Amino acid sequence: MTSTFPNIGPPRCDVCLDLDWGRMPEDSGDGYWERRLKVPYQSLRDSKDCQICAAIIYAISEFSNPLEIFHTGFHQFLQSSQIRIFLRDGWTTKVLIWSDQDPLAEPYLELEMYSSSDSLSPIPALGVANEVPATLDLSTCACFLVPHIRNCHTSHSRYRAKPSPMPSRLLYVGCETDPTCLRLELLPTLQPYTTLSHCWGDQSAVFTTTKATIEDLVMEIPWKRLPKTFQDAISITRCLGIHYLWIDSLCIIQDDASDWIVESVKMAEIYSGSYLTIAATGASSPTSGCLTTRWHETDFGVRISHVDSRLQSDRLFTAYGIKARYLSKAHTHFAGELHPPISGAPLWNRAWAFQERILSNRLIHFHGEEMVWECRE
Numbered sequence: 001m002t003s004t005f006p007n008i009g010p011p012r013c014d015v016c017l018d019l020d021w022g023r024m025p026e027d028s029g030d031g032y033w034e035r036r037l038k039v040p041y042q043s044l045r046d047s048k049d050c051q052i053c054a055a056i057i058y059a060i061s062e063f064s065n066p067l068e069i070f071h072t073g074f075h076q077f078l079q080s081s082q083i084r085i086f087l088r089d090g091w092t093t094k095v096l097i098w099s100d101q102d103p104l105a106e107p108y109l110e111l112e113m114y115s116s117s118d119s120l121s122p123i124p125a126l127g128v129a130n131e132v133p134a135t136l137d138l139s140t141c142a143c144f145l146v147p148h149i150r151n152c153h154t155s156h157s158r159y160r161a162k163p164s165p166m167p168s169r170l171l172y173v174g175c176e177t178d179p180t181c182l183r184l185e186l187l188p189t190l191q192p193y194t195t196l197s198h199c200w201g202d203q204s205a206v207f208t209t210t211k212a213t214i215e216d217l218v219m220e221i222p223w224k225r226l227p228k229t230f231q232d233a234i235s236i237t238r239c240l241g242i243h244y245l246w247i248d249s250l251c252i253i254q255d256d257a258s259d260w261i262v263e264s265v266k267m268a269e270i271y272s273g274s275y276l277t278i279a280a281t282g283a284s285s286p287t288s289g290c291l292t293t294r295w296h297e298t299d300f301g302v303r304i305s306h307v308d309s310r311l312q313s314d315r316l317f318t319a320y321g322i323k324a325r326y327l328s329k330a331h332t333h334f335a336g337e338l339h340p341p342i343s344g345a346p347l348w349n350r351a352w353a354f355q356e357r358i359l360s361n362r363l364i365h366f367h368g369e370e371m372v373w374e375c376r377e
């Protein structure tokens with residue numbers, strides 16, 4: 001049984017064109033990768049007996065409600081709006097709402113429509129997407145990261161497995177079974193290590209190594225005094241089975257100008273020799289963390305249940321549901337058009353972070369919306 005929509009029976013719709021790639025005008029997108037449809041909101045609203053039109057209207061109303069409260073003319077605004085739908089066959093679908101009066105303005109609302117990963121999609125244009133949990137935890141992070149690293153390790157030739165030379169100092173982070181041992185290690189022997197790329201923000205919040213504290217930190221680094229971003233970077237490093245981590249504020253003696261000059265020169269080698277760079281891209285300071293609540297903590301994956309319930313009549317599609325969520329600008333599928341992919345994130349404004357990103361062989365962005373993987377291939 002193929003997953004074609006007519007099986008569950010709407011008449012072919014002349015408004016949404018059934019979101020059927022084949023019915024979209026060939027010259028409506030780039031002709032190869034994307035096709036586009038522009039529809040007045042009111043036409044979608046007036047479309048009778050089409051489940052797909054109804055689903056789009058439902059998604060818009062679901063995500064528009066908070067705006068409606070503050071925007072008394074919102075209903076009139078919607079009535080005169082254009083809906084632009086961007087289709088990529090087999091991918092998720094992007095739905096943007098534009099004011100008809102001001103076509104040069106930014107879209108008023110940007111949504112992604114998709115099918116959940118445990119459901120069949122009878123509409124190829126509503127491809128399957130994973131749920132994005134509102135709060136990122138370590139196990140979700142590991143599930144994302146481990147296969148990417150494994151794939152990069154086995155299939156990509158450009159990753160250098162042996163870092164050389166080693167940084168002068170590293171944090172020894174111990175392992176998951178013994179998380180208590182945490183200390184600064186001087187002149188470490190050849191070992192894989194991770195690196196952190198982060199925003200300092202308010203300098204007083206940054207935990208640093210100084211001439212006065214280095215002796216104590218070689219003995220032990222008190223976990224509770226570390227800001228959340230550092231703690232998260234340590235947890236991520238441990239869960240990858242790596243025992244060492246480089247953080248600028250701890251591995252360079254911050255009140256020693258000569259040490260700072262010597263170590264900052266090595267920065268290129270430090271990042272290019274790293275097993276993985278952990279980029280706290282969504283964090284404006286070290287207190288914000290990597291494993292944290294996401295920017296859109298509500299309204300993830302709204303289930304368009306009335307569409308789902310109509311489909312219950314066909315046993316084949318009982319598990320099927322269309323979903324919608326705010327479009328994530330961090331998502332690689334959409335970010336290609338919005339380079340840099342992590343635009344608007346706090347770390348992006350820091351010049352050094354750009355260097356750290358370019359120098360790293362492999363990097364994971366902890367963006368406020370999603371995790372984004374980058375490697376050289």
Ligand SMILES: [Zn+2]
Binds near residue numbers: 016018051052054
């Ligand atoms: Zn329709």
Ligand SMILES: [Zn+2]
Binds near residue numbers: 151152153159375376
């Ligand atoms: Zn790779």
